[in-house]
Structures are given as structure tokens and as C-alpha cells.
Amino acid sequence: MTCVAFEMLSAGVDGVLSEHESHGVQAHLATCERCRALRAELVLLKASVRDGAPAHPPSEALKARLVASVVRRRRLQSSAIWVAAAAAVAGVIALGVGRPWRANDLLAQLVGDHVLITLNEAKPLEVRDRDASAIERWFGGKVDFALRLPRLDGANVVGGRVCNFAGRRVALTFYDLQGKRMSLFVTDREDQVGEGCSEGVRGFTVCREPAHGLAYALVTDLPAAEAQQLLRTGLEQLH
């Protein structure tokens, strides 16, 4: 019996194997105790590395590269919008303009903004306050709607900033959940944000919920069910 290559087991733990590779690995694991034990250790190691992470913040150089990568993606997306807008002005077909964004683009941008601002101290919060009412007042006049922030169980609001999203000014607020940063986007355009919860969007979970005439999108690394419960409960308690 030939055991699975270590690299294959490692990639399997990250869920990146092709369907064919995955079938092969699963078939082997069913018959090989040694590889099953090795895989279990890899799963444990992955969790341990993740838990040990605060001792290893990304280096400045890495942060810069990560931010540049997100910025590059956003520029590409912006270019596509401008090309479509120019086409509309010229009387050609208005490709996508005025329609809701495709879900994948929207989720990618929400996560992109979350990563960009969480990692980039050069683009700090515009308002820092642990009082949700104070933050709601700060956004008055800066966005075209009255911001209402939910209380998210176990998390503290820490601040926010105005963010341009699909041509609209939206409120981007931040919550701290036991040391982990979550982003909550709020806009009055329910049609652009939609509803639903997606896990594994570039490693994050994005939950979108409409409430009280506004649309909320929470970006977090919590599992989808937990994130959805957190956001829904918070929004239900808003009066």
C-alpha cells in the first residue's frame, strides 16, 4: 500500500484538493491508520497555529503587499465600472450600470475593505468611540440616512469611517469581538446588498440582512451560522 504524499494530506486539510485528488485521499485514509493519525495531527496543528497567531502579527512588508493586492483588485473592479459607465454615456449598451452588483463582486469588495482597513493603520478609523449612539450621531450628515447600530452580543463597537461603495457613501463600523475585528457595513440600498450568509469569501464570512429600511453586511471570521445569529439577534433588538 502506497501512502498519500505529505503535501497532499496537508493540502487536503486546507480543502484545496481537486475532486479526483480528494477521492484518492479519502479512499486511502479509509484503509490506513497511520495516514489518518497524521491527518488528525495536521488538523490539530492548523488550529494551533491559528490560535497562536496574535504572537505573530504580519510584518510591515507583508501588510504592505497584502494591502497592495487588495487595492489592485479594487482598481480592476473600478475600471470595469468606469468602462461600463463610459459606454452608457456614449449611448452604447449600459453594461451592468444601475443593476445590483453580482453577488461575488459585492462579497469580494466587502471583504477587501475589511482586510484593507483592518490591516492598514495608515487608513485609520475616522471616529473612535465605544458608545454606539455617539457613532450614530457622528455619521449624521455624512451619509444619506439615519444610521442605527445593533448591539452585537459579546462585541464592543469601537469606531467607524465613511466608505464609498458602488458609488454610494455607506457607513463602515467596526466591532471588537474578544480581540478580533469585525466590520459592519450599513447602507440604505437594500437592493444592492441583498440578503444571505456566505462562508469562505477569501477566508471570511459575510452575512447580509435588511432591517428597518437599511441593509447591513457583517464581515467576520466567525462561522456562518454564528455570524448570522449574532447579526439577526442584534437587528431584532433594534427598536
Place this chain on the structure above:
Amino acid sequence: MRAGRSPGCSASSGNLEEELLRGVLSDEVARAVAALPEEWRTCVLLCDVEGLSYQDIAEVVGCPPGTVRSRIARARARLMESLARYAAERGIGRGGRQ
């Protein structure tokens, strides 16, 4: 944050021995990660901590996804060796990868 990690985020099996071992070894894990070659460490942290896909990591570090896969596997093999050595020295482990 170790203490604040939600149970749903953890890949732990719930096995008591593993939980204990994990607590004992957590500082050593941090040290072992710090001792990795930078290119390996970057890939494994972007994967395990930031949750980026191999494709996204490849874009960030500027190498093919296949290289990312290889670096992550090498990093993990090195970490398992380091941790197995540490555990064996203290009589708290059952050895690592052979």
C-alpha cells in the same frame, strides 16, 4: 486571541488529551512558527490565520499556487518535527511525523 476563539472556529476534536496538549504546546507552537524560514512562515500564516486561499496567497507573495502548497506542507512538516521533539523531551507527546 487564544482564550477568545469561538469553539466553532476550532478544528479540535474535543479529545481531552489533545486539548491539554494543545494548551501546553501553544507557546511552543508560537516559537516554532517564529523559527520557520520567512517564506514558509508567511504562507502558513496567511493560510491558517488569515484564511486566504492558495490562489490569494500566491497573489500576495508573488509565486505560483503550487509553490504555496509546497511551502505550506514544508512548514507543517518542520513544525511537526519541532513540536514532536519538544513533546518527547518533556514526555508529554506521542512523537510526531516519522
